[in-house]
Amino acid sequence: MAYYSLDKINSVGAQYNFLLGGRGCGKTYAVIRQAIIHYFETGEKFAYVRRYKESISPTKVGFLLQPHLDLIYELSGGKYNHVKVWKQCFWLEYRDEEGNKVSGSAEPMGHLVSLNT
DSSP states (O other): OOOOOOHHHHHHOOSSOOOOOOTTSSHHHHHHHHHHHHHHHHOOOEEEEEEEGGGGSHHHHTTTTGGGHHHHHHHTTTSOOEEEEETTEEEEEEEOTTSOEEEEOSSOSEEEEEEEO
């Protein structure tokens, strides 16, 4: 199965992009991956925007960055291996083998935003 690629849409150079596609084709995965890489390259934060407040609860979005933990570990030089959703933000953390927090970022990597409150 081919997953969504951002190569073509990124080549346009538009200020805003609108992605259309079926469920499960990798749109969110590709955009989150790009946002993480951009964050580590530039330090610029990202926003994860959803229509309803219920859609950005920690239980709903806690899984979003799980597939990218190896990438985060690599790009951070081993400094972070976990992402915590807290106060409508994505916070980077390093956790030991037992899951205990050892250290964390001073600033969030990204923000969670709902259009309707």
